[in-house]
Amino acid sequence: AEFGVDPCIDERVDSAIRGINTGPFCIQDRSKNYIIRAITADGRRITLFNDWTAKIRQSGDMWQYEYEYTHYYYRENIVAAVCATADAVKCPCKPFDK
Incomplete structure (x- = not known):
């Protein structure tokens, strides 16, 4: 699936995925600012916050x-x-806070 163009995205990092049903979805690493790039049910490409309360x-x-x-x-x-x-x-x- 194509995740669209977002000028804030540096690179896709599949190895950072922790998995479903756990928060955060991506690993937490203070040297990198991980975010979630997703495709919605209606086809929109969106960027989501990667927080310990987000899963x-x-x-x-x-x-x-x-x-x-x-x-x-x-x-x-x-x-x-x-x-x-x-x-x-x-x-x-402004970048997301860590």
């Missing part, structure tokens, strides 16, 4: 997975996700 779990419905960020009560049905690094130099916005 991707199997939903059991036709969309297969659900991203849940309990700190802000945010949920999104997704069909695919990967870990990526955010590049503070390329990113036109």
Whole structure:
């Protein structure tokens, strides 16, 4: 699946994926700023926060997975996700806090 273009993304890092039903989805590494790049159930390409309260779990419905960020009560049905690094130099916005 193509995860779209995001100017903040430095590179996709499949080895950083910890797995589903656990938070955070990507490993925590202070030397890198991992974020989650995902495809939603309606086809949008989005960037999601990789926090210890954020997890991707199997939903059991036709969309297969659900991203849940309990700190802000945010949920999104997704069909695919990967870990990526955010590049503070390329990113036109303020980078996520670690």
